[in-house]
Amino acid sequence: MQIWQMILNFDAHLPQLVAAHANMVYWILFAVIFLQIGVLPLFFLPGNPFLFVCGAVWAASQLNISLLLIVLIVAAVLGNLCAYGLGKTIGQLFFLDYLKWPKQATLDKTRNFYDKHGEKSFLICLFLPVIRTLAPFLAGVTQMVFIKFARASSIGAVFWVLTCVLLGYFFGNIPIIKQHLGTFTMVGLGIVIIVVLLKKSWQYFAKTP
Numbered sequence: 001m002q003i004w005q006m007i008l009n010f011d012a013h014l015p016q017l018v019a020a021h022a023n024m025v026y027w028i029l030f031a032v033i034f035l036q037i038g039v040l041p042l043f044f045l046p047g048n049p050f051l052f053v054c055g056a057v058w059a060a061s062q063l064n065i066s067l068l069l070i071v072l073i074v075a076a077v078l079g080n081l082c083a084y085g086l087g088k089t090i091g092q093l094f095f096l097d098y099l100k101w102p103k104q105a106t107l108d109k110t111r112n113f114y115d116k117h118g119e120k121s122f123l124i125c126l127f128l129p130v131i132r133t134l135a136p137f138l139a140g141v142t143q144m145v146f147i148k149f150a151r152a153s154s155i156g157a158v159f160w161v162l163t164c165v166l167l168g169y170f171f172g173n174i175p176i177i178k179q180h181l182g183t184f185t186m187v188g189l190g191i192v193i194i195v196v197l198l199k200k201s202w203q204y205f206a207k208t209p
Contacts (some may be wrong), residue, residue: 026067029054030075036133037079037126040086043133047126048164055168065169069161076126076157080136084149087140111142122152126160 036045051072058065114121125135139149 026071029068030071033072033075034079034082037076037136038082038086040083040133040137043130047129047132051161051164052168052171055165056171057168058165059169059171065165069165072161072165073158076161077154080122080153080157081150083133083136084140084144084146084153087137088143089140091137091141110138111144114139114142114144119148119152122149122156123159124156126156127163 032045032050035042036047054068054072055065058068121135122139126132136149136153139153
């Protein structure tokens with residue numbers, strides 16, 4: 001019961017934690033965003049809801065929103081560049097040279113996609129779980145032109161962080177949400193889980209004869 005109460009009321013404790021250990025919290029937030037984008041096996045780390053909650057908590061604690069935005073944007077930009085670099089080096093060596101996968105035809109299709117639509121896709125891919133980690137890695141594997149990648153992924157990072165954090169910051173200033181941020185977050189996560197389960201169930205039963 002105590003753990004459940006802590007989860008539901010984490011917004012009541014997090015502002016004090018942030019205020020008392022602000023520098024450490026900034027580093028933790030930087031690490032979460034950087035690692036989930038830049039390191040392929042860590043794709044499961046939180047994304048959109050995490051940024052939303054960051055904005056809401058910063059609104060409730062009245063801390064420096066500008067510094068938060070800078071930290072998260074830098075983390076997202078560097079995460080994209082790291083994933084691209086890993087794809088171009090380790091991805092090339094492990095997948096293409098060692099595993100001989102994917103097949104050349106598949107690789108050519110992926111490369112053509114990045115050539116034609118890569119810049120546009122990086123403006124929105126950070127909003128998509130898993131894709132936000134996979135896309136820059138594959139851009140490196142397929143050797144997308146670096147200047148195009150860096151420009152598009154950086155603009156996408158700015159758009160992603162500003163959208164999610166500022167939405168959280170705006171709603172975090174609404175009294176009812178400000179007072180029950182933990183409850184709203186848990187309800188939101190529950191809705192997301194239910195939607196995913198319903199979608200998977202629908203797909204399963206649709207395939208069943």
